[in-house]
Amino acid sequence: MPTRCDQTDPWPLLQAHFTARGRTLDIRDAFAEDADRFAHFCQAAPHVFADLSKNLWDRETETLLLDLARACGLAQHRDAMFAGQAINATEHRAVLHTLLRRPAGLVLPGDVAETPQRLADVHTTLDAMLVYADAVRADDTITDVVNIGIGGSDLGPHMAVLALEASRMPTKRLHFVSNVDGHELHTVLKTLRPESTLFLVASKTFTTTETMTNARSALAWFAAGGGHNVGRHFVALTTNVDAAQALGITTTFGFWDWVGGRYSLWSAIGLPLAISIGSAGFRDLLAGAHAMDEHFRTAPLAQNLPVRLGLLDVWYRNFHGFTTRCIAPYHAALRRLPAYLQQLEMESNGKRVALDGQPLAVATSPVLWGEPGTNGQHAFFQMLHQGTDVIPLEVIAVRQPTHPLPGHHHKLLANALAQAQALMEGQRSDDGHRHFPGNRPSTFLLLESLTPASLGALIALQEHRVFVSGCLWGINSFDQWGVELGKVLARNLEERLESGDVAGLDASTAGLLARLRSM
Template sequence: MFLRCDQTPLWPVLQELFDAGLHSLDLRQAFAQDSGRFGHFSQQAPHVFADLSKNLWDRPTEGLLLGLAQECGLAAQRDAMFAGEPVNHTEGRAVLHTLLRRPQGMALPGDTPGIARNLAEVHRTLDAMLQYAEQVRGDAAITDVVNIGIGGSDLGPHMAVRALDAFRAAGKRLHFVSNVDGHELHGVLRSVRPENTLFLIASKTFTTAETMANARSALVWFGAEGGRDVARHFAALTTNVEAAGALGITTTFGFWDWVGGRYSLWSAIGLPIAIAIGAAGFRELLAGAHAMDEHFRTAPLAANLPVRLGLLDVWYRNFHGFTSRCIAPYHASLGRLPAYLQQLEMESNGKRVGADGQALPYATSPVLWGEPGTNGQHAFFQMLHQGTDVLPLEIIAVRQAAHPLPGHQDKLLANALAQAQALMVGKASPEDGHRHFPGNRPSTFLLLEALTPASLGALIALQEHRVFVSGCLWGINSFDQWGVELGKVLARDLESRLASGDAAGLDGSTAGLLARMRGG
């Protein structure tokens, strides 16, 4: 067992340091007193440049946080994950999404038995999946691809396909259906024709309630609209080949129980991405992620970007008491990134008990939220600048545009720079409080040279690993999600009650709402 952050000798030292004055650190003074602050708190990682200098910490604090990571055994926990040890202890599973990005035949020190076999299976599946993707891309009769999945089977592929729109194949429209609300599926079906549509049903077990309801409705629609040859127009991303076959779906691509849903876009779940950007583009996505994996695996903790971000997250959550983090991508194609990161972090680290199953005495995951940059400026940035709560902002910008329109990119980047600057410097207005900006509000700035498959892969892997870092320090299992189960169980019961009207044993509120929904 590894030490939990609050059980280390350095935890009370950090608390004492914070109480003694770091809670009131002034960024403007910090820059005035340290001419090398930007150089120290910025770094280039694979495909991602990060500026952490506008955050509420100094060099001694970062040094103590790095010591905290060492006391918690972060490096050993990281190595255990890469080696394939069962770090998902509540389910007794390895956590090997990084294996999905590892080059064929590559061995790492400490690999557990079976890693080489698993890696060979990964590449066999990858090759078959990419061959199928190229077949679809070359089929002019298929103009629309509808991905039906939910959670990790939707958020990752949806985000990536939108992010890489500049690389998308001409003549192919990608649609994503996740909500069991029939309005979403119906809206997509109205815009496609069965003879020109490929449906991808993404569910590891082929039992996910929302996904299977949508899949069955799509099959009914396909037949009712004159569709023929289910085997040609439906494919399944699942390990339950038998269940898929029972619906007439014969093309299937599987993955493994050591791939969590929110870490699965690198697997067969990424088929819509591969159809959108091609096999070569998908391999570049994997290569970008692998480059960040290697940085996280090999870089010293003090120069390790996922580690520094994860330590900053712990510093903000447990010492400053910040309850949320705002994500503002200054690139329209990254519009789904905040939603993707919500699942990645809040499902991973939204836990209230430690490895021993006992309640933790401190807070864990912050709330993640956000919108594309300039849109957010005209919506919720008012609160970031002048609200009563301090809410750290994470800006993600891209230096090179992928469009030819003159003038737009400079305006976009100027806005990104200006918001980070304004949050820090503020504007004093003693005579008019309405126009007073207190400043000293923290932000992190992540900059990509261009938004490409490789840089997107690196950016996503960076976020995956920072979540792992904070989870390790908090002593929680970042790879299970038992909290989503109870609602599913109750929903099955209530679905039958909506049909029968039986309210026996229900609480007064649920019984009243049930009657109201039935028109009673």
């Protein structure tokens, strides 16, 4: 079990350092004082180049943060995850999404006894799923694929299909339905024909309310439209084969309890992506993620990009007190990346108690939000530059365009560079309305091109930085008990909306329920 950061010897040293220098550090002065600052705070990792130099830290800060990571036992906790130990302590499970992208037969130091069989099972399922994906791609009678899932069963594949649109098979249209609001499903269904549509129902337990409500409505639409052979037009991505078969779904691809929903893109949940980009593309995605896994697993902490990002996150959250981080992907295909990262970080690290169940004395996950550049510049960047809150910005850019239109990409990249530069440098003016204070931090992540491999590496990088900050905070980043209470109450209130019974409800909920029934 890792040691909580606030209970280690480096913690008070970091507090003293922040008081003496960290709170007043000016990035502009830091560049003037350190001619090698850019070189020191740059980091090349598989498929991703990072510039961390425009952040509110210096070499002393980073050295103290690295001491903190060592005192917390970060390397040991990381190795325990890769080895397959049950680091998800509240659910007594291993955390092995990295195994989903590990090459067949690869043995790592410290692997638990179950690992070889687990890895063999992974590749058996992967091979079968990719054979099926290629068969769907070759079937000209299927023109539309509808993925029905929510949370990790939607955000990951939806984000990745959009991100890799340049690699998409043009004769297959991919649709994603997640919300229990029937408007979403109805809007998709009215454009489709039963005989040319394939539905993928993604739910590990096959009990998720939103997913199963949408699945049953899709089955009803299919039958009402004269659809035949549910077994051909519906596939289940689940471990609950019996429940799927009860609905007439005979083709199923499963995964394991050591795969968390927000880490499941690499499993059968990635089937819509495999159909979109093909089996070779999906294997490239896994290879890119595995390359980042190996970097995280083997690189020294001081040259380890997920570690450096995670330490910066702790520095900002617990010392500077920054409550949010803005994500600005300067590539329109990455438009769903902020939503994906919201779940990854906020569901993982949005915790108020440590592994021992006791309340934490420090803050945890920041709020993540954002939009693609340059749209965000014309919406909320005003606040980033001149607002009362300092909000770290994370820019994600791609050097090579995925389109042939001349003139666009240089303008896009120039805007990405300019925003980071403007946040740091600011602009002095005697007119307060035109004064930009500057010294506002940003991180710049650069991909050479947006490919399955580079996307896989980028996602794995974000997974591992969340692991790092969660480890230092001493929390379990791999459960999500906080989503359960609302589900339980919703089931009760659904019945009350039918019956009108308000007995025992608080006055507000009772009043709203009565209002809804009267309308």
